[in-house]
Amino acid sequence: MTGLFSEVFLSALLFGAVTAAIPLLLAGLGEQMSEKAGVLNIGIEGMMLAGAYLGFVGAFYSGSLWLGFLTGAGGGVAVALVMALLCVRIGLNQIVIGIALTLGLEGLTALLHHFQFSRSYPRLRAVDVTVIPLLSDIPVIGPALFRQHLIVYLAVALVFAMGYIYRRTQLGLNLQAAGDKPAALDVAGIDVVRTRTVAVLTTGALAGLGGAYLANVGAGLFIPFITNGAGFLGIVLAMLARGRPVWVLFGALLFGVCLSLTTAMQVAGINIPTDVIQMLPFLAVMVMLVLFGRRASLPAALGIPYERGAR
């Protein structure tokens, strides 16, 4: 038990937390943008799976991790394109299509994996990390936070970029208006459908990237159903964050720590079912909601397709 609080152990725990948090962060940021623009994107789990599968295929056959991230994001965008077409352009029910896409991609990626990799289960080699000088020498925190793959730093930078976009740019305003009062945006001469389409496609790219990270960096391989609810966690994070990207980051880290703790407990041989630890983040959030629960500040037109002239 003494090994439990050693420097190495804590550092590994934190490293695992960051690795687990990044896909959640990307999914949460993506979902946040969709929701801001008024689209409840339940298909995000499917987008992540498409990203995970195509990201792995891209990285496996090209040998380049970056190409893998690119194909992963592309996979997410492809699924998002279907969602944008069906739910934004012609206004089908977002929950029906979202769940259908999630089910379909679960099946499709598992099917393709079965015919392609199920005999060999190929793995990618361990990823290169970018070491940040000086900071990486801090005990415990250094090796955990500052010896990560470059994409991790980019994902964290994205949090602040998103914050800037939402607060300071025209695009941010448009997105918010598309979610709160689409008719007003339309009157101002800006195409609601186009604004929402941009949001959904961005969600697809981010979710796909998150999936690719999960497969290529987190696991090093693709297995069916690899996302295991990460997309739904992203939805929860986005809704809890009330439109603020920084809160998505905090939430993702909280869940990341708990997920990492699950693995660490198993390694340390502590005899608690991992399910108990998996319950912790949800319990924490539920308790927070019960104690501080206020009205959620969700966009007024969330989940409602925009049709010009309809009341």
Add this chain to the structure above:
Amino acid sequence: MSIDTAPAAGATALDATAAVATRRDIQHRLLMTLGPILAALIIAGCILLAVGVDPLAYYGFVLKRGLLSPLGIQQTLTRMAPLLFLAAGLIVAFRAGMWNLGGDGQFLLGAVTAAASAPVLVEVMPAWLALICSFVIAMLVAMIWSLVPALLRAYQGVNEIITTLMMTFLGTSLANVLVKLMFRDPGTTVPQTRTLPVEDRLPRLFDTTITSGLLLGLVAIITVHLVMTRTAFGLKLRIVGANPRAAIHAGLGVPKLTIAVFAISAGLAGLAGAVDILGVQGNVRADWNPAYGLAVIPVVFLARMNGFAAIGFVFLLSVLSIGGESAARRLGVPNHFTLVLVSIVLIVLALAEYIDHRYNQSRKA
């Protein structure tokens, strides 16, 4: 049809036109359901071709094993039982405008508590009473589980999509913890609950393997449909769903109704878990999660929250999943293909409904 005082001739003429209209309506409905399904089968067939499987052989097998063979149809009808309960629960919630996305957690907790209580109760009371008690316990546990999202939504306005989603993650884990730590059968090495003997389970219908849970499910969904469409209570819930503010102004106790909706919806999901365990499975293994809840949600939407239409769609879903499971064993097409097929069917059905709607609108204009 409804005019008793009208002259006889007029009444028959009215009857005739009404009959023609309903027949045309039914024909139209059938066309709008079967057409898209056929289209979906063709699209999915292309995927099968792409992975090198003969689509006709696959579909033939699915049809035979899911619908036409005596054993297959019995399995299909048995599979319908939990799905009907889940659909009934979702109809109540969705008609009242509440997104209960926590069906899987409520289902699993119902299943685990039923599996834990039934083998114990059977030893102290007659089997039929034990079954009823297990059903009630499962229902109550699921209801209590839904109380947190219900109270948060009713009195704090916290969005129920977040809370029910989180409660479903929590419920899934809690169900596992219960199986592994509290209700574990000491007699086996695999973590699972004690097994309910086959003779103490829900009786089977006649000489078949169909569980009588099917009848319970049908009763549940039809009752829900009638309550929602024909009673004052149902009307109140639909008003809350259509316009909560108007409901407050109409003097309805919206918070109490909200809690009632969650309790009914979750209770039915808990019963779904119980009916699957007490009728079919007999025990719960650790990490068992059929995830029926997710597939039933779009089905209920496509049925436009109509109980009778939902029965039809649930039947279709069961045929596809039972047929797909057999095909996975026999033809080497992984079970995952069923998910793809269901997904394409859902999307094409939604699209067809949209096209039909637009066509009707342009004809009226």
